[in-house]
Amino acid sequence: MLQKISAFVFLLSVWIIFSGKISVDVLIVGSAASLIVTLFFSDMLFREVHQKLPWYHYLRKFALLLLFVPVFFYEAISAALSVSKHAFEKEHSFNPGIVKVKTELTDVTGLTLLANLITLTPGTLTLDYDRVEKAYYIHWIDVQTLEEAEMKKKIIARFERWIGVIFR
Amino acid sequence: MMSLRLVISYFLMFTGAFFALVTVLGLLRFPDVYTRIHAGAVVLTISGVLITLGTAIYVWEFFLSAKVVLIGIFFLFSNPMATHAIARASYSRHIALPEEYEIDAYSEYLRRDENANT
Structure with missing residues (x-):
């Protein structure tokens, strides 16, 4: 689930940057397109983590x-x-x-x-x-x-x- | 302050153009396919990124700069895949074999695979 949500947010932010402005119609079309891509291909973008690490490890890696x-x-x-x-x-x-x-x-x-x-x-x-x-x-x-x-x-x-x- | 920004962006763009010129020279002068691919790797890694960075500093507006920088990041993702695919296909399909190389570890690897299959 976290995988799908992060893929959706990533795709939507890329859509907003490429469309160049934030308005209602951009958000509607963008979320529809990101939703379709997320439903089919979400497992290709981010992988699920297998071992749990505390959160500051991810901050350090970033x-x-x-x-x-x-x-x-x-x-x-x-x-x-x-x-x-x-x-x-x-x-x-x-x-x-x-x-x-x-x-x-x-x-x-x-x-x-x-x-x-x-x-x-x-x-x-x-x-x-x-x-x-x-x-x-x-x-x-x-x-x-x-x-x-x-x-x-x-x-x-x-x-x-x-x-x-x-x-x- | 504004002219300093322009000077930085022009400097980045001219450095990128210089590396693109070097790539053309290398593509014409290097002896075989693989060394020419090396020359081609210069243009997308260095001059593509420098020119997109220079353009992003030149326009200096949030959405436009972010768009240009995203295009530069896409260059960085797509360039190694294309380069690797061309080089590997031209080797393993026997399109351009480097026969004059003294050091060639990859041909031993391919021959080992053929022996294992038969």
């Missing part, structure tokens, strides 16, 4: 999520600058390759989010996830080392700790 945004953009901009540097070179000096990096996350949302963050950062690109060995296959534009710990430190350790704390 604060960490907000703190993570500038960290991510700092990493993304520094990675984008190094990819741009490769674009301006006369002779290509990089060494592309596909490497396998093990991860310690187990939660499905966390795994998906980590894969998307790796893809979003310029220079690394997730190709696949191996369920058996719990490893990502990552295309890396400039393979600098083949040692496992070094590779992990360079590609995913900067996001893995944040995701591991937020989605546990």
